[in-house]
Amino acid sequence: MSKIVVTRRIPKQALELLKENGEVFLWDREEEPIPHEVLLEEIKEAAGVFTNVGDRIDKELFDHAPNLKVVSTMAVGYDNIDVREAAKRGIAVGHTPGILTETTADLTFALLMATARRVVEGSDYVRQGRWKSWGPMLLTGQDIFGATIGIIGMGRIGEGVARRASGFNMNILYHNRSRRREIEESLNAAYSTLEELLSKSDFVVLLAPGNTQTRHIIGKEELKLMKPSSVFINASRGTNVDERALYEALKNEEIWAAGLDVFEEEPVSAEHPLLTLPNVTVLPHIGSASIATRTKMAVTAAQNLVAGIMGKELPFQVKINEN
Numbered sequence: 001m002s003k004i005v006v007t008r009r010i011p012k013q014a015l016e017l018l019k020e021n022g023e024v025f026l027w028d029r030e031e032e033p034i035p036h037e038v039l040l041e042e043i044k045e046a047a048g049v050f051t052n053v054g055d056r057i058d059k060e061l062f063d064h065a066p067n068l069k070v071v072s073t074m075a076v077g078y079d080n081i082d083v084r085e086a087a088k089r090g091i092a093v094g095h096t097p098g099i100l101t102e103t104t105a106d107l108t109f110a111l112l113m114a115t116a117r118r119v120v121e122g123s124d125y126v127r128q129g130r131w132k133s134w135g136p137m138l139l140t141g142q143d144i145f146g147a148t149i150g151i152i153g154m155g156r157i158g159e160g161v162a163r164r165a166s167g168f169n170m171n172i173l174y175h176n177r178s179r180r181r182e183i184e185e186s187l188n189a190a191y192s193t194l195e196e197l198l199s200k201s202d203f204v205v206l207l208a209p210g211n212t213q214t215r216h217i218i219g220k221e222e223l224k225l226m227k228p229s230s231v232f233i234n235a236s237r238g239t240n241v242d243e244r245a246l247y248e249a250l251k252n253e254e255i256w257a258a259g260l261d262v263f264e265e266e267p268v269s270a271e272h273p274l275l276t277l278p279n280v281t282v283l284p285h286i287g288s289a290s291i292a293t294r295t296k297m298a299v300t301a302a303q304n305l306v307a308g309i310m311g312k313e314l315p316f317q318v319k320i321n322e323n
């Protein structure tokens with residue numbers, strides 16, 4: 001039987017599928033990542049590796065894995081995997097697009113609303129016993145209904161967020177590599193240059209994939225274009241934002257607030273500069289984290305992996321020329 005390395009505890013439906021098809025090494029921890037030396041040792045004989053956004057799957061790992069046929073990530077994004085190097089070596093890469101679209105759009109909208117209306121700050125305020133009386137301007141935030149939202153990256157998740165925004169009667173602007181005319185019609189979304197989107201939006205929502213073209217797509221210059229009342233949301237990849245520039249913009253009140261589900265380096269510690277600011281709402285990269293969706297993602301990733309060790313086309317294979 002082929003050896004399969006699983007780098008984290010996964011839902012049992014997915015694990016059972018893998019066990020029926022190979023000899024599984026499981027790093028059976030809920031939150032603690034597999035130490036790199038353990039991974040390099042276990043990967044030696046492996047035909048497949050079941051991974052997640054927290055593992056770095058690079059040339060060094062491939063050098064240790066002469067029998068590796070497939071890398072399967074339980075995620076839509078695969079910026080943690082050197083896909084070109086995998087392609088050169090004939091290693092298939094699988095991911096889980098489509099499945100997590102609505103769940104991630106829900107979380108993105110939740111983060112937008114929580115940040116605009118200071119939901120987490122308000123909750124802390126009550127829990128800390130600071131609530132002494134009703135105050136006319138206590139914890140006042142920004143309106144969402146009828147505001148302008150600018151979505152950077154109109155992929156499946158961007159479109160899901162646009163649909164939700166449309167229910168809130170928002171004006172929708174978007175910026176994307178290619179125009180999406182069907183969305184312009186169905187959701188009344190207006191294609192904009194990045195500059196125009198930044199200067200007009202009350203909410204700037206970043207949903208572009210993480211790659212070399214999108215690295216620091218939001219930096220000092222872009223933040224300067226945003227309104228002082230604007231709210232910035234990132235539910236894509238931390239590397240898409242220059243965090244130092246974001247920190248400065250928030251601290252100097254060049255923008256009003258930010259809601260972040262992702263960071264340049266994850267996990268972040270409680271001492272991270274952005275966490276010292278009251279106008280930042282943070283989450284630990286949980287965009288796709290509903291019970292049903294995470295279970296489906298794990299099963300799909302297991303199906304990709306099983307196909308890969310059998311030398312078949314994966315149900316959801318990353319096509320290298322798409323990058």
Ligand code: GLV
Pocket residue numbers: 053074075076077078100236287288
């Ligand atoms: C999570 O961030 C994913 O890419 O699925």
Ligand code: GLV
Pocket residue numbers: 076097098101154155156157158207
């Ligand atoms: C991911 O599913 C995206 O295309 O946004």
